[in-house]
Amino acid sequence: MSLDDYKKIYLQSIYSLENIAKYLQPKVPLLSELQLTSRQETIMILFMRHKSITLGEVSERIGISKSAISQAMNKLEKEDLLIRSINEQNRREVTITFGEKGEELKRQFDAFETSIIEDYISQLKLEDMQHMQNVLVQLEKTIREGEINGKDKYGKDD
Numbered sequence: 001m002s003l004d005d006y007k008k009i010y011l012q013s014i015y016s017l018e019n020i021a022k023y024l025q026p027k028v029p030l031l032s033e034l035q036l037t038s039r040q041e042t043i044m045i046l047f048m049r050h051k052s053i054t055l056g057e058v059s060e061r062i063g064i065s066k067s068a069i070s071q072a073m074n075k076l077e078k079e080d081l082l083i084r085s086i087n088e089q090n091r092r093e094v095t096i097t098f099g100e101k102g103e104e105l106k107r108q109f110d111a112f113e114t115s116i117i118e119d120y121i122s123q124l125k126l127e128d129m130q131h132m133q134n135v136l137v138q139l140e141k142t143i144r145e146g147e148i149n150g151k152d153k154y155g156k157d158d
Contacts (some may be wrong), residue, residue, distance in 0.1 A: 028112045030105050
């Protein structure tokens with residue numbers, strides 16, 4: 001296969017993922033109403049999936065500074081999605097909980113994920129889903145190792 005073949009498959013995959021997101025986004029109406037930035041949405045989704053995640057872990061996961069996370073958190077707090085508070089056991093630690101709207105968004109998101117699995121994912125062969133997951137894990141590992149080993153954006157050594 002040539003690089004052009006890989007590029008074509010890569011771009012088709014990205015296009016499919018974008019279309020999937022476009023079709024499914026209306027299934028979480030509160031998320032559409034809130035008009036969050038993609039960064040704020042990412043933070044919310046991380047907290048919905050990993051309730052005990054810290055701001056430092058969020059920063060590391062999405063590759064932005066703690067300061068940028070803090071700025072995004074301001075809007076999330078203003079919208080009553082997340083609430084920051086000082087941990088009384090360790091005053092240097094901030095705990096994050098869901099606000100009232102955050103709880104509602106989490107309920108909608110959980111229902112959304114369940115419906116996606118029931119309506120669409122369950123129609124696929126389990127072996128195909130496992131293969132897709134294996135390929136994604138392999139791609140993640142390849143990218144991580146390439147970045148750790150100092151490959152530039154064209155796959156050449158820095």
